[in-house]
Amino acid sequence: MLSEILTSESFWFWVLVIVQSGLIVWFVESANPVAAGVTVGTLIVAIAFFPTQWETVGLDDLHEMSFPAWLSQNAWALLAGLGCYLFVGIAWATFRWWLLVRQIRESYERAKAEWLAPGNLRSTATMLRSHAEHCPEPTLREKYLLWSEACRMAAAEGGHQLTHELKPVWKDYVTNGSRL
Amino acid sequence: MVPGYDSRQARTTLAGLTKPDPKERAAQIVAWAICWPWNLVWTLCVYNPFRYVGEFLLRELQSALFEISNGQFRAIEQDLTLEPLPPPYPACEADSRYGNSAVPQTSVEASNVAAKQAGEVDSSVSQAAAAEEAKAEAFADCSAVIESATVGVVAVADQSAPAAQPDEVDVAAKGVANKEVAAEAADETTIEDVPSEDGIPSEIEAMFEEAGSSDSYTWEPPEVTAFVPLSDRPLRAIKYDTGTTLPKKPVEPNRPVSDPWFEKHAPNQ
Numbered sequence: 001m002l003s004e005i006l007t008s009e010s011f012w013f014w015v016l017v018i019v020q021s022g023l024i025v026w027f028v029e030s031a032n033p034v035a036a037g038v039t040v041g042t043l044i045v046a047i048a049f050f051p052t053q054w055e056t057v058g059l060d061d062l063h064e065m066s067f068p069a070w071l072s073q074n075a076w077a078l079l080a081g082l083g084c085y086l087f088v089g090i091a092w093a094t095f096r097w098w099l100l101v102r103q104i105r106e107s108y109e110r111a112k113a114e115w116l117a118p119g120n121l122r123s124t125a126t127m128l129r130s131h132a133e134h135c136p137e138p139t140l141r142e143k144y145l146l147w148s149e150a151c152r153m154a155a156a157e158g159g160h161q162l163t164h165e166l167k168p169v170w171k172d173y174v175t176n177g178s179r180l
Numbered sequence: 181m182v183p184g185y186d187s188r189q190a191r192t193t194l195a196g197l198t199k200p201d202p203k204e205r206a207a208q209i210v211a212w213a214i215c216w217p218w219n220l221v222w223t224l225c226v227y228n229p230f231r232y233v234g235e236f237l238l239r240e241l242q243s244a245l246f247e248i249s250n251g252q253f254r255a256i257e258q259d260l261t262l263e264p265l266p267p268p269y270p271a272c273e274a275d276s277r278y279g280n281s282a283v284p285q286t287s288v289e290a291s292n293v294a295a296k297q298a299g300e301v302d303s304s305v306s307q308a309a310a311a312e313e314a315k316a317e318a319f320a321d322c323s324a325v326i327e328s329a330t331v332g333v334v335a336v337a338d339q340s341a342p343a344a345q346p347d348e349v350d351v352a353a354k355g356v357a358n359k360e361v362a363a364e365a366a367d368e369t370t371i372e373d374v375p376s377e378d379g380i381p382s383e384i385e386a387m388f389e390e391a392g393s394s395d396s397y398t399w400e401p402p403e404v405t406a407f408v409p410l411s412d413r414p415l416r417a418i419k420y421d422t423g424t425t426l427p428k429k430p431v432e433p434n435r436p437v438s439d440p441w442f443e444k445h446a447p448n449q
Contacts, residue, residue: 024218033211040215089213092220096212099223101200102232108197174197 013050017043108174115173116166118159124169125151 005011020043027036047057054062062070071078114120125148132144150165162170202209212219223229 021218024215025222028208028211028215028219029222031205031208031211033207033214036211036215085216086213089216092216093209093212095229096219096223097200097202097205097209099227099229099232102236103227104197104200106232 009050009052013047013053013056016046016050020046112162112170113160115170116154116160116162118155121151121155121159121166125149125155128169 020039023039024036024043027033027039047053047059051063054060059070061074065073115124128144128148128151132141132148135141135144146165147169150163151169154161154163154166
């Protein structure tokens with residue numbers, strides 16, 4: 001049973017497809033279009049080594065004629081298919097870009113809401129005051145004290161609102177990513 | 181990096197957040213376009229874009245429906261809005277824009293007045309000043325920032341009479357509170373933004389009620405104040421020397437009596 005599976009062309013064909021697909025997804029996620037394109041090309045070429053599976057992918061005409069003859073006969077269809085493929089790819093890339101920006105924005109909004117919670121603002125104010133006490137530079141100490149007071153006032157007012165005074169603190173948090 | 185922060189502390193996913201730039205992520209976008217079937221499957225399995233698409237469509241649909249409602253109900257909301265619009269000319273209302281240093285003025289100005297004598301001017305001015313003093317006191321009570329009222333009258337005497345010097349009558353409303361009303365006799369009376377600190381007294385409110393509320397629905401343009409001359413003499417215009425002269429009328433060239441060319445090319449013929 002196992003030997004039949006391992007010796008069947010279908011099994012290895014689908015193993016190849018799955019492995020290559022995994023590689024393609026990996027390369028796409030790692031923003032490597034060259035490697036992803038080469039992997040797609042190798043997958044197409046590899047299909048030539050599995051003649052029993054040509055029918056599966058719609059290439060059963062290749063059994064009856066040579067590859068150049070098949071190519072010349074289906075040249076326009078291939079070109080049209082390639083054009084449609086690229087057109088859909090561009091549309092998909094646009095949608096995927098929108099999705100990416102949307103995800104970034106949502107993560108930003110979530111982090112902002114968490115940061116503007118009154119409890120977090122109070123702890124931020126305490127931490128900033130601690131920073132100010134241990135900061136030797138006077139201007140920096142004054143800035144930390146100002147920010148600490150802004151956070152304390154915002155927390156006292158209920159939080160959940162990015163006031164004008166809180167904006168520099170929030171910007172520093174976003175820029176540096178430090179947990180204030 | 182702002183010094184003083186401990187960079188060893190946990191960093192968030194927002195660290196270094198910048199606006200996504202398609203140029204910077206061109207490789208990613210090309211990979212998406214080339215391998216879209218695989219990326220489509222992966223995105224559907226991992227990122228669940230239907231949630232974002234659904235939220236987006238729902239928000240757009242809500243926005244469109246709200247726009248329809250607003251468009252249809254704009255007139256109805258205007259009918260049902262009870263709050264009056266702000267009056268076009270705020271009169272004696274508390275205005276925090278002016279501090280205590282602001283000097284509101286009630287100015288009444290009279291000019292081009294021919295007076296018999298300076299004494300007559302003084303007597304007629306005194307009557308006008310008394311009336312203005314009453315007004316000034318009323319507004320002084322209203323706003324507690326008015327200290328005194330000053331009536332300035334410029335009287336110009338007749339040719340035969342000696343010219344009366346501009347006289348300034350101080351109709352003191354001193355003791356009201358650290359402010360000043362400069363009232364100058366004129367053909368119109370303007371009350372400019374008298375700030376109130378303690379609100380409007382009842383008598384002033386009654387005066388306003390008699391005149392009607394000054395919101396935008398009931399507001400009517402004020403009547404033109406009739407000019408009341410301060411003397412029996414006819415009014416005279418004052419000629420001011422501005423130092424400029426009108427250009428002289430161009431002198432027409434002497435027309436030759438029998439010039440066929442000129443008559444031929446004469447205008448309006």
